[in-house]
Amino acid sequence: MQNSIIESRDLNLVSAELDLLHAEICRAAEKPLAEARALPAQAFTDQAHFVWERETILKRQWLSIAHVSQLKNPGDYVNLELLGERLSVVNSGDGVIKVLSRVCAHRGMDVMPPEYGHESEGNCHQYRCPYHHWVYGIDGKLKGAPLMKEHQEVASKSLQLFEFNSAVWQGFVFINFSGDAQAIDEQFSGLDKYLSRWQIADLTMVGDIAWDCPFNWKVLVENFMEPYHHVGAHHTLFQPIMPAQGCWTDEEGEHFQVCHLPLSEPLQQKVKGGEPQLLSFMPMPALVESDFLEWTVYLAAPSTLLFVAADRVYWYRLEPISAERMQIRTTMLVHPDSANAENYPQTLADEIELMRKFHLEDMEMCGAVQSGLASAAYRPGPLNPLEQPIWLFQRYLARQIKRAKGA
Missing domain, CATH: 2.102.10.10 (Rieske [2Fe-2S] iron-sulphur domain)
Structure with missing residues (x-):
């Protein structure tokens, strides 16, 4: 109760500063992609802004x-x-x-x-x-x-x-705290054409890792959606098999984003030759050939994150706590018949360890980014075209700000 009173009082004291910050976010979102830049540090570090997001965006939208x-x-x-x-x-x-x-x-x-x-x-x-x-x-x-x-x-x-x-949508349970969000089937209908073949409701959760994270929830969303960091953070794990320079982002959805991570050309040629690649579990039965040629990342805004391959779905459960702290559950879902494979127990253990490894790389990067955002030396830098999902996320945030202000 005391924290709630303090937060409400802080909101009143800094309303003018919040208006300035919101105006900056909207200006950033209005730039064309070629001129896009990162958001100001306060978007990730200011507690009053986090409280505003919590009450005005997160509690009014669908959260998985x-x-x-x-x-x-x-x-x-x-x-x-x-x-x-x-x-x-x-x-x-x-x-x-x-x-x-x-x-x-x-x-x-x-x-x-x-x-x-x-x-x-x-x-x-x-x-x-x-x-x-x-x-x-x-x-x-x-x-x-x-x-x-x-x-x-x-x-x-x-x-x-x-x-x-x-x-329940695509096998996931969602909550809307305010009770007045758009019907979920309508809000995310644009994603159905991508996800329907995976039949995610029929999958089984087989991996679940909890993380206590010293960074803002939006730092994680931005990191998750952009493939540019394959050349850095994942240069040994993902860059060789899903090179950043081949990735691309779909046209903007009002409440969602889709980024495609094609396999490397040699791996694609093997798939086309009848040798499916990077499969550790049973592939989803209803997939077509193109589904085996790439991995795909999805954002059902504001915070539902899916990382999808032919034989698995990774799902993140985000739990924002403050401007500079959150908790995450990174989970893995597979077809239940995968358990019938003779080497399944060892395969599962190996894949969970791989999941831990590449997520640890992300967590370390996000924590270091949050530290940098707190520096007086930080200035928003220009975005690479591969960071188009960040620009689209900025545009989503700007729409929520304008909606809240009745603009």
Whole structure:
């Protein structure tokens, strides 16, 4: 509560500075790609701006928080804390996945606090608040409260855990805190033509690595989407097989971006000759030849990130905490029949280690970028054409600023 009051007070004190920063972001977004530059440091370091983004962009858009393979059975749950809210994503037992607040309707206690040993994933048949043992069903409805069976609200079972607006799209569970976002099928419909052949809802999550990150959430989005850093950060892992100079970005989508990472010419020739390349797991059954010739990265704005190959999908769960800190879960999904391969356990272990390795390269770079943004020597530099996704992300942010200001 104290932090909330301080943040609100800070917003009032720095509103003029925020207006100037927002004007700078909009001016940057208006430049043509040939003249595009990085954003001012304050876009990544200013806490008041982060609070503004949290309330005005992040809480008003669709954010991905779980995959349906984590929620197959009644009572399966995924717990997380996102934008200050403690959440439980649960298979409610009636064929519906719900996103419930973990705040007890009695006195506000977390009904599954990690401080009391509750795991972030598992299966339960009810929620029981550890404070006074109020009990809720997995649908969020109150089932009982000790020594209160005569109380009207308890007897009528009208009390329940708060349910947030949620939806399932392409196999992922999304939350919209404000409850007034555009229908998710409409907002991201432009991505369906790219992703439908992967049938992501049928995949299984087999890798999940947690990262505590000392950098702004937008630093991660920018790094994820642009292939220019293959020549530097990934010069030994990705540059030889997906060279930066061959990558390209699709035309702008209002709420999404698509960047193509073609395989090197020798690898493409082998694929065309009937020798699929870089496959460790079973490829998705509905793919066509062109799907084997590249990897692709997607942003479903503001923060859903997918890295897709013929035999796997990487998904990032972003949890922004402050201007200079966030947590990330990097996950890997594969076709469930991949587990039938004789060498699957070793293959999976090797691929998870590879996932850790190349993500560690990204995390190290993003942390160093955040440090540089805090320097008095920082000035926004010109963008390479391969950094077109950063320019498109700037344009998305500018649209959100203008929408918020009624422009």
